[in-house]
Amino acid sequence: MEHNISLITTLAAGFGIALLLGFIAERIRMPALVGYLVAGIIIGPGTPGFVADVQLASQLSEVGVMLLMFGVGLHFSLDDLLAVRRIALPGAVAQMGLATVLGMLTAWWWGWSWGSGLVFGLSLSCASTVVLLKALEARGVLESMNGRIAVGWLVVEDLATVLVLVLLPPLAGVLGGSSAYAETAQPLWLTLGKTLLQVAAFIALMLIGGRRVLPWLLWQVSRTGSRELFTLSVIATAIGIAYGASQLFNVSFALGAFFAGMVMRESEFSHRAAQESLPLRDAFSVLFFVSVGMLFEPSILLKQPVHVLGVLAIIIVGKSIAALTLVLAFRYPLNTALTVSASLAQIGEFSFILAGLGLSLGLLPPEGMSLVLAGALISIALNPVLFTAIEPVRRWMFQHSAGARRLELRIDPYAELPMSTERKNLEGQVVLVGYGRVGRRIASALDARGIPFVVAEQNRELVESLRRKGVVSVSGNAADPAVLIQAHIADAAMLVVATPDPLNVRQMVVAARTLNPDIEVVLRTHSEDESLMLRKEGVGTVFFGEEELAKGMSGHVLARFSPEIHVASHG
Numbered sequence: 001m002e003h004n005i006s007l008i009t010t011l012a013a014g015f016g017i018a019l020l021l022g023f024i025a026e027r028i029r030m031p032a033l034v035g036y037l038v039a040g041i042i043i044g045p046g047t048p049g050f051v052a053d054v055q056l057a058s059q060l061s062e063v064g065v066m067l068l069m070f071g072v073g074l075h076f077s078l079d080d081l082l083a084v085r086r087i088a089l090p091g092a093v094a095q096m097g098l099a100t101v102l103g104m105l106t107a108w109w110w111g112w113s114w115g116s117g118l119v120f121g122l123s124l125s126c127a128s129t130v131v132l133l134k135a136l137e138a139r140g141v142l143e144s145m146n147g148r149i150a151v152g153w154l155v156v157e158d159l160a161t162v163l164v165l166v167l168l169p170p171l172a173g174v175l176g177g178s179s180a181y182a183e184t185a186q187p188l189w190l191t192l193g194k195t196l197l198q199v200a201a202f203i204a205l206m207l208i209g210g211r212r213v214l215p216w217l218l219w220q221v222s223r224t225g226s227r228e229l230f231t232l233s234v235i236a237t238a239i240g241i242a243y244g245a246s247q248l249f250n251v252s253f254a255l256g257a258f259f260a261g262m263v264m265r266e267s268e269f270s271h272r273a274a275q276e277s278l279p280l281r282d283a284f285s286v287l288f289f290v291s292v293g294m295l296f297e298p299s300i301l302l303k304q305p306v307h308v309l310g311v312l313a314i315i316i317v318g319k320s321i322a323a324l325t326l327v328l329a330f331r332y333p334l335n336t337a338l339t340v341s342a343s344l345a346q347i348g349e350f351s352f353i354l355a356g357l358g359l360s361l362g363l364l365p366p367e368g369m370s371l372v373l374a375g376a377l378i379s380i381a382l383n384p385v386l387f388t389a390i391e392p393v394r395r396w397m398f399q400h401s402a403g404a405r406r407l408e409l410r411i412d413p414y415a416e417l418p419m420s421t422e423r424k425n426l427e428g429q430v431v432l433v434g435y436g437r438v439g440r441r442i443a444s445a446l447d448a449r450g451i452p453f454v455v456a457e458q459n460r461e462l463v464e465s466l467r468r469k470g471v472v473s474v475s476g477n478a479a480d481p482a483v484l485i486q487a488h489i490a491d492a493a494m495l496v497v498a499t500p501d502p503l504n505v506r507q508m509v510v511a512a513r514t515l516n517p518d519i520e521v522v523l524r525t526h527s528e529d530e531s532l533m534l535r536k537e538g539v540g541t542v543f544f545g546e547e548e549l550a551k552g553m554s555g556h557v558l559a560r561f562s563p564e565i566h567v568a569s570h571g
Contacts, residue, residue, distance in 0.1 A: 010052040010060070013043050014290045015283075022286075031131055033348065034381050036286050037373070040293020047298060057291040063239065064288025066257040067281040068349060070238035072129065072158060073261020074274045084152035086461050091326045092156035095344065098322045099125035102314045107368075110307065115175030116365060119358035122164055123372045124314050126157045128348020130285075131380055135343070135387050145458035145477070146336050149327075150343040161350045162255050165357060170195045172361040195250065202249040203259060206241075210263040218269045230269075231276040237264065238277070254353060292352045296373040297366070304367070311375040316345045316382065332460075335394055342386040346379040347372070415475050416486055417454070418467075425452045425472045426488045433478040433508060434499030435462060438524060442498055443471070454487045479504035481511040494520045495540075509539050 021035030021042075043052040103121025104114065112120070132154055136147045214237060221233040238260050245256030264273055301308060320341040327337035355372040358364030417426075430446060430453040432439055439455070446453045455473035457463050463475040476483035478497070489495065495512045497505055505523060512519050521540025525531045531544035 006053045006056055010056050011287075013050060013052050014039065014057065014060075014287055017042055018286050018290050029384055030381050031135075031383070033128075033131060033289055034377060036289035037293040037296070037377055037380075040290040041296050041298060042293075043290070044294030044296065046294075046296060052294065054291075054294055057287070057294055060284065061288040061291035062253055064284040064286075064291070065353060066239055066242040066253050067235075067277070067284045068130075068288060069254045069257040070242075070261040070277070071274070071281045071285075073258040073263075074265050074270060074277075084149045084459070084461065087149060087327065087330045087332065088152035088156050091323070091330070091340075092153045093160065094326055095153075095319060095322045096122075096125040096157060096160060099314060099319050102318045106310050106314065112365070112368075113176050115172075115363050116358075116368060118175060119168070119354065119364045120368050120372070122161070123351045123355045123358070123364075123368075124311065124347060124375065125319070126161045126350045126354070127154055127319075127344045127346055128350070128376075128380065129154045129158060131346055131348050131383060132343050135383060139387060146339040148459070149332075149336060150340050153323075153340060154343070158350060161354060162258060164354065165254055166195065166199050166251070168354075168357060168363075169361060172363060175363055198249045199251055199255070202245050202251050202256070206259045206263050210241075210259070214260075214264050215269070218264070218273065222269060222272075227276070230272070231280075234264075234273045234277045235280055288349070288352075292356075292373065295356075295369055296377075297370040300367060300370040300374060304371070307367075307371055308374045308378075311371050312378055315347055315375050315379045316386075320345045320386075334397065335390070338390045338394055342383070342390055345386050346383045347376045348380065351376060415483070417472065417474055417488075421472055422452075425454055427491045428493045429453055429488070429491075430494045430496055431456060431478075431484065431487045431489055431492045431512075433457075433495070433497045435459075435466065435473070436499060439498035442496060454492075456483055456487050477504065479507035479511070481515065484508070484511050484515060489519065490515045492516060492519060494522065496522045498524060505534070506539065 017039040018036045021039045022032035023035070025032050025035035025038075040057075041047055043050055045051050045054065100118065100121035103124045104117035107117030107120045108114065129151075132150060136150065217237070218230070218233060221230050238257050241260040242253045242256035245251040245259075246253055249256075264270055323344045324337045324341045327340050328334070351372055355364055355369050359366065359369050430451060432443060432446075432453050433456045435443065435455050435457045439457075443453060443455065453472070455463070455466060455471060456478040457466070457473060457475065458477050460475045463473045466473040474483060474486045476486070478484055478487075489512050495508070497508060505525075509521055509523075512521065522543070523534060523540050524543045524545065525534065526545055528544060528546070531542045531547070534540075534542045
């Protein structure tokens with residue numbers, strides 16, 4: 001009878017212990033992810049006591065990978081990536097390359113083969129998007145420029161890792177693996193060509209056919225009005241495409257699910273799809289991390305402490321220094337460089353997927369998987385501490401290093417208005433902070449009426465693009481008085497803050513009114529509480545999104561019925 005309930009036993013033990021340890025981890029201000037990994041260690045074969053079904057947990061974890069990657073695809077925005085491409089693309093590739101080389105050299109020093117070192121280094125090079133998003137959300141900086149750069153950087157890492165997952169199996173033979181791929185007699189170029197052709201065919205099918213079929217399918221299901229059917233259609237699509245991609249195109253489950261999510265994002269139901277599938281994605285993601293923890297051998301901490309320290313040095317020190325240097329080389333402020341460095345000083349889900357693939361291909365020794373897991377556990381646990389240390393470290397560097405002060409104060413070519421700026425944009429103009437969806441519409445309306453304005457925007461690439469179009473703009477955070485001075489706030493007629501940034505909005509207003517006491521201030525906010533507080537403080541004219549939407553809809557409804565009401569009252 002026990003054999004018949006192994007699935008229930010594994011689920012009960014996995015979910016129950018993960019819940020308890022995840023709760024404890026959150027209470028002591030650590031990511032719940034650490035608790036899930038430790039839960040896997042407790043029910044795994046590496047520790048005494050109850051041992052869950054490892055093979056069954058492995059299959060459940062595959063479902064977790066599918067749903068995890070489906071979620072990444074649903075939230076993958078090409079526009080967000082393009083906004084920071086000039087730093088995220090070269091930065092992520094260079095940082096991954098350096099971390100991979102460090103991993104290979106360390107593995108070679110330990111006596112491993114170059115193939116093992118390559119997989120090991122790649123596993124240490126990619127940070128966890130899940131851990132990063134939670135860290136940025138907890139500090140309220142996800143929507144800031146620093147947050148967008150860090151997320152863009154990790155999206156590039158994710159895409160690069162997906163490419164590695166595709167190319168690694170056919171390269172296993174050359175790298176010294178012992179998988180079915182390694183035993184094939186086909187020439188390498190033929191194997192690689194066939195693999196890339198299959199991947200290209202799958203991607204083309206998804207981007208051309210999937211973009212039409214999936215939104216249509218969701219629309220048909222949504223017309224039934226059944227929430228259960230809609231959720232079922234989302235999950236069936238994610239798992240079905242991942243499985244079909246694996247069987248028909250020899251594409252990994254991870255890549256199949258990623259593209260399923262990415263294509264579904266094109267649908268108007270993408271937000272609902274993400275919301276409806278979230279509980280199941282979260283549940284199976286927990287099982288993924290638990291099953292990964294089951295592979296960990298805790299004894300490695302005692303048997304090979306130097307190896308573990310070497311892994312941590314690569315993850316926390318090597319990757320951080322590489323990222324810090326690269327961001328500063330792109331002439332970004334020290335604060336941005338420190339934020340990106342802290343973001344990358346950990347490894348997570350993709351590292352486990354890569355290491356697991358390396359293990360199955362015979363490229364990575366079992367101790368390599370344990371070292372990757374040890375590095376993940378400790379680096380994820382330490383990551384909140386690194387984020388907390390950003391501001392104290394920055395202050396300390398300012399106090400003790402003239403070089404750090406120069407790095408922060410060095411001139412950004414887009415932080416000053418060109419000398420050719422027309423006088424009409426420097427007197428009586430509108431200073432528009434933020435050029436997102438709301439800011440663009442405001443700028444378009446001002447331009448149509450011939451009202452001069454200056455845009456202050458943190459995204460330097462966007463400022464460069466605006467200047468090419470002839471839009472007067474300046475790069476920087478408007479909470480910094482120097483940015484407002486460059487926008488000639490002292491002679492401006494109005495400050496319009498089109499970005500919902502409650503942390504900096506007060507600093508912007510104080511700086512603006514210090515430089516120009518008579519300036520009129522217009523703000524936007526997403527929070528009703530925030531709007532009430534800002535209005536109470538008399539900061540300026542405050543627009544709350546939902547309130548304005550309700551006014552617009554009410555106005556339309558009243559305008560529709562007001563003639564009838566007027567006629568009825570005189571009938």
